Amino acid sequence: MARTTLLLLSILFLLPTNAAIKKLQVEYLTNPIGLDITAPRFSWQLESAERGVRQTAYQITVATDAACLNPVWTSGKVASDESLHICYAGPALTPSTRYYWKVTVWNNKTGEETSTEKAFFETGLLSDGWSGAQWIKATQINKNSKINPEDKKQTKARMLLEMDVTLTSGNASVLFGARDASNVFMWSVNTLDNEKEPLIRRHIYDRGRLQSSDTPIGKFFTKSDLLNKEHHLAIEAKDGVVKTYIDKVLVDTYTDTDSKLSNGYIGFRAFRGNNTNETAMFDNIVLTEYEQKGDKEEAKVVLKEDFEKPQSAFEGGEIVSVGGNRKLNMVSTSGDYRVLQASMSRVPMFRKEFKAKKKIASARIYSSALGVYDLFINGQRVGNKMEDGSIRYDELKPEWTDFSKTAHYQTYDITDLLRKGENAVGAQVSSGWWNSDVCHGEYGSHEVGFIAKILLKYTDGTSETVVTDLSWLSSMDGAIRMGDIYHGETYDARKESAWTKPGYNTANWNKTAVNPHFKGELIAFAGPTVQVRPHLSRIPLSTTVYQGEKDGKINVLSVTDKPTPIRLKKGETAVYNLGQNMVGWVRFKVKGASGTEMKLRFGEMLNDTGDKSRGDDGPAGSIYTANLRSAKATLKYILKGSKEGESFHPSMTFFGFQYCEITASEDIEVLSLIGEVVGSATEEGASFVTSSRSINQLYSNVMWGQRGNYLSIPTDCPQRDERLGWTGDTQVFCRAASYNANVSAFFEKWMRDMRDGQRSDGAYPDVAPHSWVGYGQAAWADAGVIVPWTIYLMYDNKKILQDNYASMEKYMEFLSRQKGDGYNYNGAGTNYGDWLSYEDTERRYVSVCYYAYTAQLMAKISEALKTDDCDAYASKAKAYRKLAQEIKKEFQTRYVDADGDLKQKSQTAYLLALKLDLFPTEEARKKGVETLVRKITGNGNRLSTGFVGTAILNQTLSQFGESNTAYDLLLQRNNPSWLYSIDQGATTIWERWDSYTKEKGFGPVSMNSFNHYSYGAVSEWMYRTMGGIDIDETRPGFKHIVLQPIPDNRPEVAAGQERIDWVNASFPSCYGDIKSSWKKENDGTVSYQVTIPANTTATLHLLLPTLDYVVEESGKAAVKAEGVSSVTFMNGKAVLELQSGTYQFVVKKENK
Secondary structure: OHHHHHHHHHHHHHOOOOOEEEEEEEOOEOOOEEEOOOOOEEEEEEEOOOOOOOEEEEEEEEEOOOOOOOEEEEOOOEOOOOOOOEEOOOOOOOOOOEEEEEEEEEEOOOEEEEOOOOOEEEEOOHHHOOOOOOOEEEEEEEOOOOOOOOOOOOOOOOEEEEEEEEEEEOEEEEEEEEEEOOEEEEEEEEOOOOOOOOEEEEEEEEOOEEEEEEEEOOOOOOHHHHEOOEEEEEEEEEOOEEEEEEOOEEEEEEEOOOOOOOOOEEEEEEEEEOOEEOEEEEEEEEEEEEEEEOOEEEEEEEEEEOOOOOOOOEEOOEEEEEOOEEEEEEEOOOEEEEEEEHHHHOOOEEEEEEEEOOOEEEEEEEEEEEOEEEEEEOOEEOOEEOOOOOEEOOOOEOOOOOOOOEEEEEEEEOHHHOOOEEEEEEEEEEOOOOOOHHHOOEOEOOOOEEEEEEEEEEOOOOEEEEEOOOOOEEEOOOOEEEEEOOOEEEEEHHHOOOOOOOOOOOOOOEEEEEOOOOOOEEEEOOOOOEEEOHHHOEOOOEEEEEEEEEOOEEEEEEEEOOOOOEEEOOOOEEEEEEEEEEEEEEEEEEEEOOOOEEEEEEEOEEOOOOOHHHOOOOOEOOEEOHHHOOOOOEEEEEOOOOOOOEEEOOOOOOEEEEEEEEEEOOOEEEEEEEEEEEEEOOEEOOEEEEOOHHHHHHHHHHHHHHHHHEEOEEOOOOOOOOOOOEHHHHHHHHHHHHHHEEOHHHHHHHHHHHHHHOOOOOOOEOEOOOOOOOEOEOOOOOHHHHHHHHHHHHHOOHHHHHHHHHHHHHHHHHHHOOOEOOEOOOOOEOOOOOOOOOOOOOHHHHHHHHHHHHHHHHHHHHHHHOOOOOOHHHHHHHHHHHHHHHHHHHHHHHHEOOOOOEOOOOHHHHHHHHHOOOOOOHHHHHHHHHHHHHHHHHOOOOOOOOHHHHHHHHHHHHHOOOHHHHHHHHHOOOOOOHHHHHHOOOOOOOOOOOOEEOOOEEOOHHHOOOOOHHHHHHHHHHHHHHOOEEEOOOOOOOOEEEEOOOOOOOOOOOOOOOOOOEEEEEEEEOOEEEEEEEEEOOOOOEEEEEEEOOOOEEEEEEEOOOOOEEEEEOOEEHHHOOOEEEEEEEOOEEEEEEOOEEEEEEEEEOOO
């Protein structure tokens, strides 16, 4: 009996295990809804623990029923090992329809397997369109008013603005009649720009264009009369005439002949720069507006502010006490600083009640905004219901696109939120990336807008739509008082109401009007959305409470090193340390009296000594915010006074921070606080761990930098007044990013931003979406070619090449026209060069090298797209290869001397010439490598490269057999180096190697981000060389894997460095997890473990120190191991061809 049992077990053990079909995805997404793609792409993974499993055929079935019994299309059995990006090829898909799909796979081991995962996709609007939905905007016209909000006639201003002003330096500037940031009047009492006498300087901004004029007022007041004394200022506008009074003396009369001035918002301006420093204090502000009613003029005081209450009518500025009176003190730290009425920046709300007349079978809402929006149905926030019943919310919708060309709409299943009978839908929209400072006026300064279509499908087969039109109502009086990407959010919990529920009292709500300002294409969003990522949430490591300062340090009252409620008194400050520089916001719960204002500020660092000469902007221990520049990055929360406590997190902004500071106008109890990480939810799964704690920290820093900056677009930094999609940063880091997370769909979206921003002459923008800066700069604009190629390599995504090919050709035509100085191949512009390098490289040199690079890539891209040797792509591949040779030839004439050496002598110069094969001979190339290594070792094993050179530094060294030098660079700790910033406390990659040093303090505030991923491109080398996981360009997407791990074989380790003894790397490819690890033993033995996903193959390169080393797998000669197709020995390596599976190899001395 025992023998029979053993025999059966043996037979069972030898039987092949079934290969499972996993990770069914459409357009890189699991069960997406709202796709506007007519031929969606299907992908799946084959999973098996057996060696040598490969797919031999597949069959896809698409149906409208979950069991796939009624197919609308089947591919039939296709003899192929392809499992990525198989395009739908059936009848035209119906709009707003759910399709289920399954795949049957045949493999060489266990035969036929059919997927069991629930898999579906749902089409978006497609050809159905928006059914008459209109973009709408809020108005100030009550819903019962007879005034037509579409009436374009502008009413002339009839108002009186009065205030007390103390001009303390330079000028005092008052804004009035403001409709928005680009349409405003500003009068300045000016003591700077006329040597003899003061002026009234008038600034009139009309759609962003400035007109200015002066009136001397020396006959009324001298400069000394005006400075440092309080005066009463009055500005009166009636019948097109604006009169200005100082202490009741008429000093200026202006006639508004063009009728540009209307009643509007007011504010103040301060400016610092160009030897100018404007400071002034304001108090007792009264704004009166006049309305003609028949023969009588009726006055209405619309604003009265003396700054004595905790919350003022203005957003920003500093409230100071002077002689017992509180005043608004206007001071700029840099540039133009404006403080406007808080109501000007309020977040409009839109609502509509509608009736579902029958029982609902399914319901969808399609929605978008000009700005950032949130959406509610019957009092519930709208999100995506997951399989486990939880709700996943998309944040900061509809994200950033080039709004002059494109906006995204989102699709949500709202079936469970609706009911038969009365329902209500509500949306709130803040400025977002539409009209705030972050877009630098790129799309004008137009009002935010909203559009929606609700599609109700009833159980009887009929359907009904509800769309945005002028029957919707609007209000500016909600809880969110302000929301801005740079400046933060203000939330008044006392204003919370049931405005998104049916039956709400809308007596004070206003009409809506058509928002005519979006002229682009509205397309469905497809890709990883911005989300809160719960598994990354941060619990504070410590909380410090202090009051004031003493001897340059904060006066500490208490420190707690674990999460616990804290009581914070008025006048005290709490600083929470989240332990990690992160991007997102905080979620907190607080108790306190109604009307108490909490103010939260965010910083990446703490001031270390309080010494301003070290760059500190406050006492030691307080948060450092100088590097935010003009970004206020402030969250204000006004309590409603709930006895149980009230919870909150913002929704219209995000912050880059490790530290959160809280103050309050009255005593509060902060019951809890966590940091929530917010970013594009690109799928992670990679892992890189070594024997070095410092290198592990470096990899963590790279990951956190990517998480923080990949937020809708690949930003340069997440905290200061920038946060732009710099194209140079993007292209140098793109391949590293592709190892760290699945960014294929993320970059498909971003490449549309690049196309949208492309100038008519073919130049790509410096940032995408385009904003603020220029076009056509080398290493930046070239991202338009480099990024698609990289994504194709990493994911076998041919579509990104197809979608962008015409655009890339247009860019190449732009480059072809950049002739001059006697040369035909100058490349793109020279604004940036090797940005932030320690050693200069001629910027034109960088441009020429990148021209060679893009020509080489265009040849490869054309080759990848050709279907035969005679088609148009094949012809273009030949032309681009010829172009690359012509550029190389001219490069050598221009930059190579008679000895074959470069005329440019920087590390970056040699790196570019080596990487791009620009040396004239093999001998010259070898000398170039030797020179590069000599330059590095002679510099104390330190780099001198900038953004361009650093991104290819270690990769190029390893490409030419100099991995020992690469290890030296990675592991040395002196400035500049990757570990230097870690030794200074970095938890992300910094913009500068020495953004902060313990020795000297903070770097230059003008450009000093502590979360800037570019230098993290070294993680590409870590994966490709240390881990050894690399691509075979002829079989992209890791269909065939090149495994070539190079251990740390340095004969000597420099002082202060360490040796890497082992590496364990894992990468989730489109086919499954690729794993590669190695460990060195003291006797010279090196063990390797590799995992190759099913349906792929690999070539493994193993270093053999000497001829007497052998390779074994699981205790026997590698050549005899199952799954090892062949073993060859060449150039000190063993090269093994492997089928899928997990292998244990050992390289050791042969036993004799």
